[in-house]
Amino acid sequence: MDNSNSISSMARVQIVGAGVAGFTLTRELIQRGYRGEIVLCDPQGLPYDRPPLSKALRREYFMPASWYAEHGVQLRTEAINDPALPEAADEWLVLATGSRAKKLTVPGAEHALSLHTADEAELIARRLDQGMFAMPVAIIGAGLVGAEFASAARQAGAQVTLYSASSAPLARVLGEEMARELHAAHRRNGVTCVDAAVTEVGPDYVVAAGQRHEAALIVAAVGAEADTTVAEGLGLVVDDGILVDDAQRVIGQQQVLAIGDAARRVDHPRAVHWEAAMDDAAIAAAVITGQPAPSRKVDWFWSDRHDAHVEVVGDFTRASSHISRLGRRGNLEAVFGLDSAGNLVAASMVDGGLLSKALRRLMDAGVTPTAEQLADPSVGPRELAKAGRS
Amino acid sequence: MSYQVGPAEQIPEGEALLVDSSDSGAAEDIAIFHAEDGNFYALQDECTHETASLADGWIDGTEVECPLHSASFCLKTGKALCMPATVDARTYKVEVVDGQLELDI
Structure with a gap:
């Protein structure tokens, strides 16, 4: 043998x-x-x-x-x-x-669906599909999943209320300023934001800040x-x-x-x-x-909501100061996080195109462009990546 | 059939040009890349993962990384090199003849 x-x-x-x-x-x-x-x-x-x-x-x-x-x-x-x-x-x-999915722990939590598996996503899609136009949908939690689902439910024609205990959810992930800006963008896209924790859920309602709000579909997205x-x-x-x-x-x-x-x-x-x-x-x-292990790359993820493509590179929990990049119309394009030694350790951006690629390469190489370069929207991704090399 | 794209020098190294199907008569939009090995390569423009234009991607050596979700493709073979793409991109033959780009469609 x-x-x-x-x-x-x-x-x-x-x-x-x-x-x-x-x-x-x-x-x-x-x-x-x-x-x-x-x-x-x-x-x-x-x-x-x-x-x-x-x-x-x-x-x-x-x-x-x-x-x-x-x-x-x-x-x-x-x-x-x-x-x-x-x-x-x-x-x-x-x-x-x-x-x-973490479980919601308020009274009546069993009335809320969760959105974590494909079966759950398909069930929610069917409920939205079968519901009347402008069906009231309550989303508990405005993290990545809650925010993305708010956008998807709006697109499906639902009347969406997003409940969040914070007006800057995900601040530790996106950087405070970007978190605030993206949360505010929900309102501009027709989502009602209630910045209060939900304290009770019923078959067709949720209670937040002592107020009862009707809802035909309740989804908990609490992490x-x-x-x-x-x-x-x-x-x-x-x-x-x-x-x-x-x-x-x-x-x-x-x-x-x-x-x-x-x-x-x-x-x-x-x-x-x-x-x-x-x-x-x-x-x-x-x-x-038994082969040599590849190196680990700097963290990167994306999130899509209301036509905005959001990307995060690195880790904002390591950042002790922030630099913002504003576009020509005063819109927030990106937030950069620097650690206490002044090294670039995190960045969040909206519709950044190739900016995330440049930043991933810079962070992988441990290179920090100048504060002026980071803040200046006319410094494009390739220039930024090169600026790091010189 | 060959489509005359124009002068090769219009695409600096590390950049790409989108050839619209309505101009070229090809079955789809095609991206021509001037790779960092100095050569020109052509792939279907649309990422095989979701709707995104590879001509807007980041060229690194002889690979292109999709602008949206960072799937990367080998410019020489069209091979999908990493997730989220699992399907290879179609390749097209492109040649520089007397400084002019000729795309085989």
């Missing part, structure tokens, strides 16, 4: 969770020529991409079912609650269990948390995410990796965006195939 063959026939990667992290790992393993068995498990069925859920209330598959078959990937849809911990050096368990149920069942180390090292290995485990929203690197805040999940997956694929 051919020895190398028998080894490769035992080699196996079981991936639990098929969001962007689990799917990207599958794709990376295939691209890297991994010859073992790949088992991708998710009770939600054919893997789909999350960003379109709150933006367009739509399920978009990464790949057709035939692609998995063509590459010999086994897709399993039964729930995997207690996978076996691998023992052999060529057997891997990868937890890519993602996040789950997400790492889904660590499987990890906890296995007795793995969990603290706001499954704790992993820089190679995505679960602390104390040799053959178990965790990637994406469910994982948190020791001494780092938990990364919760799409691209960070792909970086995790690429690193995990390199570990499994």
Whole structure:
């Protein structure tokens, strides 16, 4: 019997969770020529991409079912609650269990829908579709999902009220000034904003600041948390995410990796965006195939609402001062965050075109343009990227 | 069929030109890129992920990154190099003849 063959026939990667992290790992393993068995498990069925859920209330598959078959990937849809911990050096368990919607904790919370899975997005889309024109929709929470859904519901012709305890939600993510500006933009786009916490929900109403507001559809978008149920069942180390090292290995485990929203690197805040999940997956694929791990890129994500394409590069929680860039009409184009040493560590922008690309490259290289260059709207992305080089 | 795009020098290195299908008679809009290896390449202009013009993208070496969601494509082969694109872009042949760009449509 051919020895190398028998080894490769035992080699196996079981991936639990098929969001962007689990799917990207599958794709990376295939691209890297991994010859073992790949088992991708998710009770939600054919893997789909999350960003379109709150933006367009739509399920978009990464790949057709035939692609998995063509590459010999086994897709399993039964729930995997207690996978076996691998023992052999060529057997891997990868937890890519993602996040789950945080629960609203006010009386009557069960009347609010959540918008986290494709099934939920499709249910909400049907309700909007079947509802009368100008159907009153209440959205509790004005974070990324709440804001994007407010925009989608407006486009569907609903009369939207957005409830937020803050007038600058996401300030820690977007920078205070950008957060305030984007929240104010909801009003210009026909959304009613109530800057007060919802204290009670009923079948057809919500209560905020002591006032009762009617609503035919109520959606709670109060954040997400790492889904660590499987990890906890296995007795793995969990603290706001499954704790992993820089190679995505679960602390104390040799053959178990965790990637994406469910994982948190020791001494780092938990990364919760799409691209960070792909970086995790690429690193995990390199570990499994014994190849050098690619470097992690600076954080970047986008959000679309009311025709504005919002992008954030870096991490505003590291910023201690801000520089704004105003357009010719006095509109806020971008906010840059600098740390206490004056290094560029974060930026948020609206319809920035190639600005985000320039900033990602600058931050990856650890280069900070001058305050004047950052604030001046006539300094275009390419010039900014070059300015950093000189 | 070949479409005369005009002088090659109209596209500085690191930039791109959109060739509208209504001008060229091609089946779709095509982006011609002047890559950082000095060569010209042409791809379908629309990103294979969502509606965005690759001619507005960021050219890095011989790759272009979509302006909207940063999917990147190999200019030589059209191969989708990273998510969110999973489908390759169509390539077109483009040549410089006597300083003029000729696009094979």
